[in-house]
Amino acid sequence: xxxxxxxxxxxxxxxxxxxxxxxxxLTTTVKYDLMGAGLTKDDLCEEIVAWIxxxxxxxxxxxRGEHAGQVAYVMKPRINKSxxxxxxxxxxxxxxxxxxxxxxxHPDH
Numbered sequence: 602x603x604x605x606x607x608x609x610x611x612x613x614x615x616x617x618x619x620x621x622x623x624x625x626x627l628t629t630t631v632k633y634d635l636m637g638a639g640l641t642k643d644d645l646c647e648e649i650v651a652w653i654x655x656x657x658x659x660x661x662x663x664x665r666g667e668h669a670g671q672v673a674y675v676m677k678p679r680i681n682k683s684x685x686x687x688x689x690x691x692x693x694x695x696x697x698x699x700x701x702x703x704x705x706x707h708p709d710h
Contacts, residue, residue: 686706
């Protein structure tokens with residue numbers, strides 16, 4: 602079975618981009634999910650950085666649908682006492698317009 606963990610450079614890229622919320626984009630659904638949970642993009646970015654810094658598990662997956670074939674990363678941090686499901690992907694990495702796209706950010710049921 603293939604390892605579904607990101608390598609150190611992938612984690613470093615996620616952390617680097619999440620450390621600057623201007624380099625993070627949210628889907629419309631994520632924006633509404635965060636508003637519903639009383640969270641901001643900055644809150645989410647802080648949690649992503651803390652999750653990686655804490656050495657918590659990040660799972661590497663392949664997207665289907667709109668972003669089919671693109672690699673994404675899943676993490677499940679506890680935010681405000683609720684378990685959240687986060688899915689994000691690195692876009693235009695290494696380019697001047699690189700960014701971290703948060704595809705999902707909702708309570709994990």
